[in-house]
Amino acid sequence: MKNQRSISLFKKANKLIPGGVNSPVRAFRAVGGNPLFIEKAKGSKIFDVDGNSYIDYVLSWGPMILGHAHPQIVKAIKESASKGTSFGAPTSKEIELAQLIQKAFPSIEKIRMVNSGTEATMSAIRVARGFTKRDKIIKFEGSYHGHADGLLVKAGSGATTFGVPDSPGVPKDYAINTITLPFNNIKLFKEVVKNNYKEISAVIVEPVIGNMGCILPIDGFLQILREETERYGIVLIFDEVMTGFRVSYGGAQAFYKIKPDITCLGKVIGGGLPVGAYGGKKEIMSMVAPEGPVYQAGTLSGNPIAMSAGIATLKELSKKETYISLENKANLLEQSLKEACEKVGVKTRFYRAGTMFCTYFTEIDVVDYETAKSSDTKIFSLFFKELLSRGVYIAPSQFEAGFISLSHSTEDIKKTKTAVYNSLKRIK
């Protein structure tokens, strides 16, 4: 696989941009080698600057659930852009996207658009603190909720990949307000809440964790989070930036039938453009300025082009049969990957929730940060490179989720199965 142009571009990028990338996990540091510079993408494929094409299971870390360059999304963006790119004033598109989201997430009575998942979670926590007048939050080890200071404590995603769960630059008096607990540990959660509830404003959770690979909640875990937070007047925040419209059209909360107080969204709702959102109970969201005293703002929040891309995406997703088709594709991929691993005799664990998934190179069940870290990242790196050489692009880190889109074909999945089988044969 020739990658001379990517190599020379990466050299140039490193002179101007920290690590040569605008987001750490793109730098391939966890797997080694030179990141691919992408020229274009269409449907399930991405094409790098050296003319190589790949079946894409990263999908821009989740947003491209319809596949790349979907005609309806491109059309909506072009039409919107031709009328101007930003006004710094309200538009009807913000109402339209809010209505589409509220229809899919009935727990969201009021919603504020922002520009990223980080902004969404950071703002949701500020509102929860303003609403409860308490300072502490609970998050779960290995979960990633964006890079706001108080959340970069035992974070997942890039932070775990680097093995630096607590980031330098986060003042210690920020971190002391963040309690981190093991995911899926019901007993410990109940104990910590019982002993500290008077100081705890919010529990923030990825209902399905997509930043330690893909980790599912054990039976009853989310229910307990809901019951205990209800009992002690703690705001339950579902970070559905990744799971929203991915686990189901109504996110993980619809799938697991749990109603959070606030939901954070991102990725899919922007159709590939920068959009995040947080919303939930009216009595909490009415705290947000200018309706209430909790300040939060953004020059490009609700940007008309981004709203248009989000509206086009959700309209496509809301069509009948879409999620049946997505489920069929994801299920076929799951069976294919499992068969390939079994045929070669490589021990793995595979987890999936809707169209997000992960294969761990481990022989133990993965239920939290510790067990996720038991997976063999050396084998993963070899696997990543072998797949890449066979035209399959998965996340360049064991601690990320994979994604499939509506545009992935049976042929793509067959090719992926063969590539997985041959890659594993080679590294076994």
Ligand code: KE4
């Ligand atoms: P952004 O600020 O990157 O838009 O969203 C932060 C965020 C919040 N919550 C969850 C559950 C998330 O998964 C994310 C971001 N996800 C990562 C992928 N693990 C984005 C990829 C990257 O950091 O480049």
